[in-house]
Amino acid sequence: MVAAREGISLILSEKQPIRIDDIYKFRIPLEPSLHPDGKQVVCTVERMDKKAKTYYTNLYITGTNGRSLKQLTFGKRNDHSPTWSPGGNTIAFISKRETASQIWLLPMDGGEARPLTKLPRGSVSDIKWSPDGKKILFLFHPLGKEVKIDKRGKVETPVYRHIKEIWYRLDGQGFFDSENAHVWVANTKSGAAKQLVYGDYDDMLPCWSPDGKEIAFISFRHEGWRFRTEEQEIYRVSANGEKVKTVNTPNGPKEDGLSYSPDGKTLAYIGHDQPYKGWGVVNAVLNTVSIIGKNHQVHGKNIDRTARTLTLGDITPSFLSTSPIWNPEGNKIFYGISSDGRQHIVEADLKTGRAKIITENNTVVCTWSADAARLTLAYNGASLESPDELFTLNLSTGVTKQITHLNRKYINGKIYSAAEEVAFKNGRQKLMGWLIKPPNFNPKKKYPFILNIHGGPRCQYGRTFYHEMYVLAQAGYVVMYTNPRGSQGYGEKFAKAIEGKWAEPAMGDLMAAVDYAVSLGYIDSKRLGVTGGSYGGYMTNWMVTHTDRFKAAVTQRCVSDLSSMFGNSDVGWDMSWEFGGAPWENRESYLKWSPMTYID
Template identity: 30%
Template sequence: MVEKRLLEKEDLFKIQSVSNPQLSPNDKEAVFIKTKIDEKENQYFSEIFHLDVETEKVTQWTFGNERISSPKWSPNGEQVAFISNRNEKSQLYMINKSGGEARKITNLESGINSFSWSPCGEKIWITGSLKEDASFTDQAEKEKEDKEQPKAYIVDKMRYKADGVKGHGLKKQGVHTQIAILSLNDESIEQFSEGTHSHSLYDISPDGTKVIIGVNREEQDDYNFSQPLIMVDVETKEETVLVNHEGYYGGAKFSYDGRYIAYSGSDAAFKNATHSHVYIYDIESGTTQNLTESIDCPVGDYAVADTQQGIDAPSIVWTQANDLYFQLSNLGDVQLYYASLEGAIYPASPEGEHVYDYTVSKDGQFAIIAVSNPTFPGELFVYEIAKGERKQVTHFNDEWLNEVILSKPEPIVYESTNDLQVHGWLMKPANFEENKKYPLVVEIHGGPHTMYANSFFHELQLLAAQGYGVLYVNPRGSHGYSQEFVNGVRGDYGGGDYEDIMAGLDFVLGEETWIDETRLGVTGGSYGGFMTNWIVGHTNRFKAAVTQRSISNWVSFFGVSDIGYYFTPWQIGTDMVDPEKLWEHSPLKYAKNIDTPLLILHSELDFRCPIEQAEQLFITLKSMGKETSFVRFPDNNHNLSRTGTPNLRIERLDQIVSWFEQYLG
């Protein structure tokens, strides 16, 4: 029996992420993706594996240093197509079930974004980026011309940049996503969509005669956030609009018999805090029903975590009997749910866990689900739905789990202001001993419309391994609860949400004698960074704080963030017409009150919460003689903690741990 050790920062390199299960047409085998972080290469690499569902034998199919996504079986089940960046650009590849090397299918200068098999198996529909005057066939030549010399970037719209876009976050001008049809016989490409708008491809009908696309053809899209879903006749190009009003809709999928289309999404009644639902469009009658209208929690996966990579769970999966499966976030769980067209809806997987990816057999008898919980990073299970029985079929993390000591979070429910019930978790230090006192760190998630969940979180486990208790809660504004609850933060940043977090702290201090209330820390990123800034400006109860990718000044955020001009009025309730209100909700206004030693972490290529937010806070605090430090991470965006450069993810964790060690002991 090997003596277990405490978890370390570098365990990020040992945890394997298993995702993208895809059943073959015969439902007897599947492929999936395993992603790991290569410490030597300082990169993320992924591989395709094959699963024999009956024998549970797992076989590795690809072995290169590459990132792979979207594995999809051919209609006859003999090949698997996938997207790989093995030659820098993301191109389409195909591998035969019988063996052999994967073959490169596309060679487009800008690569491809997505693809879907045509039901005939002789064609593949693809999407890719094109300049307005280019086609897929002459794309390479046009792109080379553009690279000859730099050009001025002329801005005439507010939505001109985006976090995560390479370079300086600037979107390519005059470039749009278009749809094309690739013939596998001669690898010729026929362009299907055109114009000056970007198109999404969702599904092809079972008989191959219709496709579902998403496209917004409005010329001025600064304040237009809709993406109409349209069914298009492949031959005539005749269009039938499925939904066309403000909101977020996608994931559209034809039923096996071709009569229905299911899709998920939300209207804009509560802006980006609106619950998502499952909708069914009946092609014969032209009517739409909201299948999940009676459920007061959101369809989809809103969990935050830091080890799962490359997740691409379907929005909805049909069975041949016209039943449906989808994910639903509820009270910190992400479960697989079942629904019938007649209105029956119920959970199809257990509570207390995070189903972060899945696929369902055509007869609906079983699913392959990727499951995580707070002490389990995630593996694949074959799950017999009707029996409620399942068996683990991948074991990539078994050896690692046998090495480390993990802290098991205990769920808590407590009362905040206005008799509001708030849900969260408390972790004891991993080496907990009775009758000893320990420091406590409060962690605050981003969003704010996401949620902490019954899922594995390396950062939280690391703090527990370092001897800290960890409190993490879902204050108002979090998803997974009622529409009223998730909307409760809008227009009230630093109000009820602050009260919820502090009430949670008071609750555990009253219940747990092992917590040393003289050694309290607080940290969070994005919205959690805003709230960390706000907390230390409104109380001195915390002895150390770490703010990450934060908002400190809503006045400047309005103009510098890629989403600032619309996110600010959505969340704060006003814009630059009322800068006084923006300033009232800005942590920077209360900098003079900050006596808590504050570490500021920020990525230099963060265009969601730009680094100037950190710069303002740091210089202000430093000028006032406050205890603070500022760490900048080069070449990384808003997602450093989840998908950032591996060595800088380790450095980030080291900075957090070192700061708390210095001030909390």
């Protein structure tokens, strides 16, 4: 017995705290694609390379029984977007192995992966097999002709840029060039690729009709489209690239998925009909419309949650879209929502228009796919206790099963306290948050405290393994993160609460979180800190100019002056929708809600 106890102590003593450089140890599964027979899942696994200071992704495959995990592609490259052929004998994926991204095919009955296409330099995305497996649909954005390449094959930075549009760059993507993303198809035998759609517009979210004769996609093919970012329309084009037809739908954003019904007569999409209310103010919902633009219907309003994946994390992906998935009978659709710090898959009944959550209570799904019979869904998901893994959901029984354990060795070697979900109030308003305590926590001690505020503003924190928060807790802080009013995931009224007045009632809710934490008895009220990024940086700035309770603050990639954000950030000009015009049209509002105004 003594030896056994000593062994247990030895095992515990070998566990290490969570460190900032653990980011190089995480293995994050992404983009699951379920085999048509539902027995295997192919996905990408992302890792960060310390020496190269970049991320790499390779393909992996595993059984839906949780066995036989196998790596399919290797090397320091980015293989991504895997998708099974209709017959289940080939995997198509995108890879950039020289200077240009191409579609590759990997035969699963033996043989090496081979490039299918020979496209010029540019970016490939949204690959989808035709129903008969003879073609692959994709988006292709060729490199702008004005872009110069040096002798090493790298893009040269120009001496100057001639900016002609108000929206000319995007953080994480860079400056836009003169080309556009358009719908293409490639022959799966010869690799011959053909552009189907043309024009000075971008196309999005293409999908095949069930008979393979046409393709639907989303775009906005009108003058000033770069500025009119919430007026997308649905279009149809034949698989041979004949005339593009418009599908009449209510005006509004359509950015999160598009799919045909099994009989090919109806289209489902995610969006809403209230453009220019401010980003994230209005819930995105499931819509259906006939392919000739009639019988438009809205589904799932009964749950009052946005049909977008807006849960923020530093290893869990955000802002991903999965197109609506129809059942074989065409009377139900599966899609995703953000709700109460979770992300759920819901089932919409097209006869009643109502939707219900079908995933377990604490689920955070990111992207998902279905087998051909719609009996099983596979998804990559997050949890408070561990970095992301793959799961399956049996649509008949409702049973969820974790099928990968890519990060089990890492977790088993760490000592930490998993985040605790907490509930508190600001007056009558119910609020939700999460607390992380330092390892070896002692409730009789007094700990310094950090409040971490999310960006967006209309996003949410949730039940994810948030590496940054655990690193701060390991340093001896009690860390709290919460979703004040203005966050998404708690209904449209909650998200609208800060419309045109970003700081309130958000500050009151955030200070209620601080008061709640102090009331627990183990927080040192004289050692309070606050931090956040983007909108979280904005609120950090606002709080330190409106209260003296915090002894330290770190504002990250912040907003301090709304007028300068309007003119200098990538998409700041869209604030005119929320703040009643441009800064020169409503100067008083921009000054009132800018933290910079209140610096002594």
